[in-house]
Amino acid sequence: MSDFSSTLSLAASGMKAQSLRLRHVSENIANADTPGYHRKTASFEEVIEGGQKTGKVTLGKVDLDQKELTRIYDPGHPLADDNGYYDGSNVDLVVEIADAREAQRSYEANLRMFDQTRQMSSDLLDILRR
Template sequence: MSDFGTSLSIAASGMEAQAMRLRHVSENIANADTPGYHRKVTGFETVLDQGQATGEVRLGEVKLDPSELTRVLDPGNPLADENGYYDGSNVDLVVEIADAREAQRSYEANLRMFDQARQMSASLLDLLRR
């Protein structure tokens, strides 16, 4: 594959991985008030081709955050125990918003890289036509 094609492929894999990461962050934010909800955490993996790193990345396995759920005092809630508490979620909105911003900025950086490689490829084709 050409260097331009490789650059496009690497940038596209980064955009796809960050888009999926942002999807999980959005699910966490949407379920912040869901009783018993454990936030989803993900990592990234390097894509290998015949044992060699290609430079591409993909989203790793989605895991549930093992941290403790918050205890919420609400004696009127049907989920409450005899003391009036029930398990909330372990989603911290500040952390989720920070993760969302990080994913967005990384996506935008990959998009700029993709666009730059595309423009360079188009310029090269224009030069070759002359």
């Protein structure tokens, strides 16, 4: 039963990490038109407990993308400089949608693993009861 619980724990950590990743992607999409907004990026880190690798993952440190901000020409904008330009965001919606789709599919894969493990555990208990 220990293998079942560790597998469930691994799948749950993957689902949690992907849901946090999706949260950052949705924040990026929501702020795509916010002047001066820098895209948030995060990487995954392996969880280490007692000096041992567990196989679990967590979302690592959130960084701001240092890619140059888009310069937008709009002389009537309140943030425009003397030349009529202001800094937009560095969010690329195509990249964000691709990241969202990848996070969704990874979440679903972890969910399937979780469900299959739970079903196998339930089936094993049914067999042992006979």
